Amino acid sequence: MLHYPCYESSLCEISDYSAQGASSESDSEGDVPGQYCAGELCICETIVLSSILRSPEPPQGFRHILKTQGPEAFAKTVRNHKGLLLMDTTFRDAHQSLLATRVRSHDLLRISPYVAHNFSQLYSLENWGGATFDVALRFLHECPWERLEDMRKQIPNIPFQMLLRGANAVGYTNYPDNVVFKFCELSVQVGMDIFRVFDALNYLPNLLLGMEAAGKAGGVVEGAISYTGDVSDPTRKKYDLKYYTNLADELVKAGTHVLCIKDMAGLLKPAAAKLLITALRDKHPDIPIHIHTHDTAGAGVASMLACAEAGADVVDVAVDSMSGMTSQPCMGAVVACLQGSKLDTGLNLSNVSEYSAYWEQTRTLYAPFECTTTMKSGNADVYMNEIPGGQYTNLQFQAYSLGLEDFFEDVKKAYREANVLLGDIIKVTPSSKVVGDLAQFMVQNKLSADDVLSKAEELSFPKSVVEFLQGSIGEPYQGFPEPFRSKVLKDMPRVSGRPGASLPLLDFDKLKTELKGKHPYSTDRDVMSAALYPHVTDEYLTFRENFGPVDKLDTRIFLTGPKVGEEFEVTIERGKTLGIKTLAMAEDLTANGEREVFFEMNGQLRSVFIKDKEAVKELHIHPKADKNVKGQVGAPMPGSVIDIRVAVGDKVEKGAALVVLSAMKMEMVVQAPVAGVIKTLDIKPNMKLEGDDLLMTIE
Template sequence: MLLRGANAVGYTSYPDNVVYEFCKQARQHGVDVFRVFDSLNYVENLKLGIEAVRQANGVIEATVCYTGDVANPAKHPKYTLEYYLDLVDELVALDIHILGIKDMAGLLKPRAARMLVGAIRARHPDLPIHVHTHDTAGAGVAAMLACAEAGADVVDLAIDSMSGVTSQPCMGAFVAALEGTERDTGVSGEAIQALNAYWEQTRLLYSCFDPGVKAADTSVYQHEMPGGQYTNLLFQAQSLGLGSRWNDVKVAYTEANRICGDLVKVTPSSKVVGDFAQFMVSNHLTGDEVVERAATLSFPKSVVEFFQGFLGQPVGGFPEALRAAIIRDAPRIDSRPGASMAAFDFAQLRRDLEDKWGPGSIRDVDLLSAALYPAVFDDFQAQRQQFGNVSLIPTPLFLSPLEVNQEIQVQLEVGKTLIIRFIALGPLHTETAKREVYFEINGEPRIVTVVDQSTQPEAKVRARADPAQKNQLGAPMSGAVVEIKVAVGDEVKAGQPVCVLSAMKMETVVGAPADGVVETLDVALKDNLGAGDLICTVKKAGN
């Protein structure tokens, strides 16, 4: 599995005992190899993850995240061959089992691959080397062949029908290229095709979720967006109404990375740059304009926390002038974040969760889920309480409704199967937007009442902020209101948090437009706002 060092499997740093407990539970539940990386290649965060895996008796695959181009150091002067070799030396000194090279954006070109893997192999002849890449630019098979020639022991590939573009390079092509050579993999083409036939059909089943990326994109060498983020960010951009401006998002991603100081970009640092880019596009800002106006802008929460130091310290440090303008009076962290955090109180969390969801309802794995993702865990538990364990439903029937008189079987456990037949759908009750659903379970008739989601009321027409009125606060981008921090009559300072918007895992803290008193508050919790919708107005104190 992937372990984000001190970030565990989350988007921020956690108290050390959370990371240790997570690794312990993961090992007990069957994880053996832990690919430990840090989104900034920050060694202090890596050390924590490595030690947590060691204590859990797991296999430590300490990982270097690759960015830049070691064959062209002038373009990325921080990320030279010497930088990577020094980093590998530090990891090897920690008594690791395997070295991972994580090329999350697919930037490792064949020549650079030979240089990097070859230099590491020369310096550490007995060190197992495992290379991971994405094929966004289309050069992945060539790069992995170069890694193999230079001495890599393992490379990551994907079965043909699941390979290419933002996925991993094609296994069939790689195996065929090495057939009959001294590096022949011994994997038969027939075996690959048997697997390929299965995954072709599986991919069709999930085609409604396919992002539609159909071709290689060599612009990745400019924007350096990780393969795993590329499709997610495309979907987020579409959801935020920026789908037609995808090229602008890619350009803004490049600019956001530049003004952040050229970061190693992998979750969660890549999320910071992605949130920053969407913020820039939504607000029609260039990188230089962000730097000039940083002291007055409402930035995404992830960007503010990154500059505070919650992810750790980036290579070469922060651009301090921009950092000061973004975080303002917020605390800053200049060392490993978890080192200054109090131990997490798991016992208290268990009591709180059992008070909320029922005595004896919380397993150890639930406890960790809630510690790492409290809001997501609450949503999950609420869904479970309403609908039960929907993972038992066959996938096609989860994605598409039953036809009248269609019958399915759902196995709850060994020897316990429900035979369900859909009979009819009742008329819509317009005053409640509900319908009755008629069906049979094991021959017994049943009726349930459900909300018809297709009949939801039209969205409220919201007031718009007037950009010419400096006392009016408009939403900087689309999102749902998840927190309100002021009330009408409160005295506020310019930039003081008024509310928090959330959209597609991105939270933005929106600050007051001016000093004064909140005259109107035009939003409520869970309101969905579009960019420019009025949030509040502020009048001068005493007026």
């Protein structure tokens, strides 16, 4: 009899699947191996419990230095450390890059005790920030603050690290300054330690604001320079070695505790790594240098070893089964390559292997979100298209939602062309979103780069592209692209200088009152979330009020739902476990489109009426816009109507904003193709549309 790792049962509570009359192996209906084990300790529990039994309290790590002596002493300790230090990205960037950020707190917390007991030598554990904040609320229906707090309880000894988008905090736009400062303050209170602060354009005013906010909150400031181009290629002149060393000088002058090179697309080749790190180490011998990369091309391990040899103190890795391709380089490979050398990491390869075994099984639960559906190996075309690793999977899912699943190779080629159109900019959230939105717009509308440039004055560009050209996320190095910018913007307003400087401070008390009025049980953390993501937070709170804490469900149950006749348990809190068994589902719908579902909870028969959204969906065939009729305006992409800015009878000028559509975080403002009067309006708010569906007619 085979025994699979029991990743979907609760820790210390073993389910004997064979006692339920089924094989312990996966059945023919596609159950995930590892859902149950046959009456003995599973690998997951054995790994965690053996660590805890050896020592109830995890050993001290670098966080002890930070908490007892402060950020400066922490940085000095890191710099004086013998051997290469590692940051583990498995809890954040690895699954953002491989699994569209969909990994739930449930699975992160299950392995957390093992990490605390066996990886205390880590420089840090990256587990928050970036896209995790948005995705936790939007798709996983869980509170990102609770995730951070719960992990801190499980891992008290390893410094936590997050990605802060400078003046964008963890959002996609600039916020009032007090929002960024308040966010950092609350993050430290809940358990964050190190803030990797970057700006999407390496725009220094935005960077400095984020660094100031993180430092004032008491965090370790890790000022980051986003890397693009190739400093080892003399023909790539825009982002040369001097560009990076000058930026590093500014960050050190501003008081960064650690200097970071953020290679978000995996473009840092070994030869370039040696040049760049040697130059930085020579100029700044006393400051720790931390290197981040992605392994998209397959050269990540070689590049990180070159960085270490050149004087870097810390490099980013992901545990083996969550590494490679668009993720970070392989932890086990780096550990093994340096064993016995002066740069030995001090990590135990057996522990790495056990840690990897957990994620190898857990990852199977997230198969629908895998980037490997199309990407089966490293791909050196990243050196041409320069797509960031963290964007790759999201760009792929966007393409599918826009009906471009068969044209993803075209999207990648268009990404390169879009970058040139925009002036060869630094590409990382949110500037990478600008390039990605423009690339998908080009493919969807069958536009070449020449077409975009020649027709720029008459096209309805994605909202992110227009706002970038207006200056809403800052100023790119060497300025905006002309004449493209002028053609797109025409007489639209432009932002000069740091965008957040002109924004009024947010009234948190007013926001709290408004949120409490709609969601009485909301907390100060929810208020902070609402300041960053008002609509997404509102939807999350509404969902939680209707359905409760679904983050307590096992992952397979959360993603696919239980089968009829299946029993499962949900631990709401320590000592409070619900036993649930689904029994049957009524075939007939009620008059208002609901279906009765019968189940047992802790042995008590119950039923609940659930609205069957699919069964009651009205067949609605929306008219298409006739491209031969000059005044008919069609939807340029599939999406939802989030804003209608005109009404029947309104007079509009050519280029006026008519409607805002949204699909997979990509927003597009549809502009009037002609001047005239709105004759008909064929849409309503929140209506879902397909491409070319009729929006309105202008007479």
